[in-house]
Amino acid sequence: MQKFILLRGHQGSGKSTFAEQKIAEFQKEFPNAQIVHIENDKELTDENGVYRFSREALAQAQQKGMVVLKNTLKFGQQHKQNPILIINSNTNQKANACRSLLDLAKKFGFETEVYRLHNFYPNLHHVPESDVLAAYFRLNQNRVKGEIHVPAEQPISAAQQAAIDEMAKFHRMPLDFDETQQTYVTQRFLQCGQRDFTAKTSRKYPELRVLKYRSSVFYENRFNDALLEMRGLVVDAHDRIIVRPFKKVFNYSERIAKNSKYPIEISENHLVNAVVKVNGFLGVCTHVRLPEDHPSFGAAFQGKTLYSTTGSLDSGFAEMVQNHCSRYENIFMDYPNHTFLFEICDPSDVHIIREEFGATLIGIVEVATGRQWCEDELDKLAAQYGLKRPQVIKNITFGALQALLKTVEHEGFMVFDAESKEMLFKLKSPYYLISKFLGRSKSDNLGRKLDKRQVDEEFYPLIDHIAENKAYFNELGELEKIAFIQEFLQKVQAA
Known part of the structure; x- marks a missing residue:
């Protein structure tokens, strides 16, 4: 008997x-059976029994677990x-990841079983109950x-079940808007919407949390108005906004896609x-100067300039x-409680362009206002x-900009309405897209490159296009597939 058992539980x-x-x-x-027990918490516990969590250690534990699994299956x-x-x-909260593990075990001839546990014991690592309930809710979903x-x-207590019911109700209702802070990231959203974002x-400054939408929001197209704000948004212990970067900006190709939640029509x-x-990469700089009636007045970050990224x-x-922006601290102090946003180019982080x-x-x-x-x-x-x-190009027709886009050898443009000044979308150049897709993908294998979980969001329309033409695409040779991809990436920006 050779068996793989997958447990799922908060x-x-x-x-x-x-x-x-x-x-x-x-x-x-x-x-005389060989037993292999894969559990990340074991890897995060030292020889003295002390649990030491970090994202880096967790990633290493996950990687080690996968290696052990594959070696044992072989x-x-x-x-x-x-x-x-x-x-x-x-x-094991992600259903797709679970299915991949089960399919892998079956491929090597192992029997498989999946168990879902529902106990609510005090957790050994003192995870906040809000996080526990969010995990339970994600597993249910x-x-x-x-x-x-x-x-x-x-079993779950009545109070815990009420909180879970509130989460379910929350996801069926329109979002609230906080007029005071001018945000959809309300206390209710922070309590009930945790399946869709991380709070690091x-x-x-332990009083501060950096909010970021989860990667699954991308490839499952689950954006809403609150998640659009969670691109490095920083809140304090009272859920008050301290750092306010750009909202998520979609690519033009995403906004004209069939399934876009934020569609746009724009004439030439x-x-x-x-x-x-x-x-x-995005650099975020905010000098914090809070009034005396602010609930975080006197906190360690009061009077400091915070340097952050989207995560x-x-x-x-x-x-x-x-390192790049501290020389401008006098400017940040001249404009306290304003979030300055920079594009940072550093020799240690060389990009395609x-x-x-x-x-x-x-x-x-x-x-304060957004x-x-x-x-x-x-x-x-x-x-x-x-x-x-x-460089800024003003009062150009969209058609002329699309024509220009085909000739440039930079990343592309951020596009604004000339009259209202509203930010509309990102417009990536074919030169950049093709260079990035074929030159900097996470894998040399073309099939892996065509997985939404392995590529950036600007390529999602390409993945959808290939899915719609799957039979034809699969018949092409490798070079023909690359030509197919190049043609689409060039065409979609000129659509």
Whole structure:
């Protein structure tokens, strides 16, 4: 007997205990069996029994677990007579990932079982209950076919069930809007919408959390008005906004896609302003000066300039932002509670398009209101303080801009309505898209490149186009497939 058991459950659901029971049952039937127990928490616990969590350590544990799984499956395939039990007792919240693991085990001839646990024991690692309930809700929303639901010995409490019911109700109703902070990221959203975003607590300033929509929101097209704001939004312990970067901006190809939640129609004669897009990463700088009646007045970050990225206040990229932008701190102090946004190009982070290294001012957002400064205001401030700015093309028809796009050898443009100054979309150049897709994809295998989970969102329309023409595409040779891709990427920007 060779079996792979996958356990699914929130923190405190009893996965480790249930795994031990299944191991004991298997060993009773097969005393000489090889047992492989994959559990990330074991890898995060040191020799003294102290649990030490970090995202880096978790990633290493996950990678190690996958290596162990694959090696054991291969060994089992080569030794069919050997009884082997592999049991994975991680939370396993993502249904697609679970199905991939099960399919992999079946491919090597292992029997498979999936169990879903529902206990609510106190979790050993003191995960906040809000996170536990969010995990439970995600598991409910991401079921796996054939999973066996194990009756709870310690069932969910009435209060916990009420919170879960509120989450379900929340996802069926329109979003609330906080007039005071001018945001859809309300306290209710932060409590009930956790399946769709991460809240990363800063190591440097533990009172602050960086909010970022989950990657699955991209390829499952689950954006809403609150998630659009969660692109490095920083809130304090009272859910008050402290750092306010750009909202998510869609690519033009995404906004004209059939399934777009934010569709747009724009004629060739429509006048737009276009800002040349610098190919770097987003640097975010905010000098915090809070009034005395603010609930976080006196906090450690009061009077400080915060340097961040779309996902962190503490990462190496955040440090890189500080290295490039701390020289402008006097400007940030002149405009407190304004989030300055720069495109950062650094020798240690070279992108597809070769750019001049340094920081280029691309935006300013008022934290209190969310008002984004227009390009004329940015140009005026940049001239006053000697900041670098990207090239701006004003009052060009959209048709003329599309024609220009075919000839440029930079990333593309940020496109604004010439009259209202509203930001409309990103327009990526064919030169950039083709170079990036064929030159910097995560895998040399074309099939892997055509998985939404492996590519950036600007390529999602391409993935959909290939899916619609799957039979034809599969008949093409490798070079013909590349030509097919190049033709579409060139055409979609001129649509």
